[in-house]
Amino acid sequence: MNKVSTSILTLEKEDAVKTFYDLEVAHTDMFHIDIMDGKFVEKDTTELMKDYSLTLSHITNLGLDVHLMVENVEEFIDEYVDLEPEYISFHIEATKTKERTLENIQTIKDNGIKAAIAISPDTSIEEIKEYIPYVHMILVMTVIPGKGGQKLIPETLEKVANLKKYITENNYDIDIEVDGGINGETAEKAKEAGANVLVAGSFILNATSFKEAVETLKK
């Protein structure tokens, strides 16, 4: 069963609460929270996303899907575990050592949260294979991290297909999430390649009907 995680990065701030309700009515499965620190990527969304996450934790029972695009992974894991999100993903490019990576995965899991590793388009799956037995999900970035509304990079779907092959061959039971440039057409290709969690921001938020957009991605 495919899941849809709506990225609220490009939301109109004034309409935030109404949009959260409307997305829930439209049956998004999760809210995808893009945390950018102004260092790992240019933009800084830390304040805004904290604000949205707190609001969401009060008004919805749906899971939060926290995507850390930050250099100081440990600091943000500590900050977000209190909100009890469903997933916390951090970038392998940001963690300096294998020990740190494993510690971060453990901290997330010790708090009852599903742990995920995110990989940018230029990073190969070879670099994350050793962590696959310990995580619940791999987030494959299908655009360069940093902003919403970009076009999916087709080669990233080959990476999804290779990853899917590897996890099936080794009998791992983990989710593959794709993030960036997902629309009706690219969602189809991403699912064919093996993704089962689809992040979409602009495709859903710019649609005339959230419900139809979410349905299109799920079917």
Ligand code: DX5
């Ligand atoms: C990009 C973010 C994505 C992005 C998705 O750095 O991680 O979550 O906002 O937005 P769309 O669906 O518009 O590409």
Ligand code: ZN
């Ligand atoms: Zn994201």
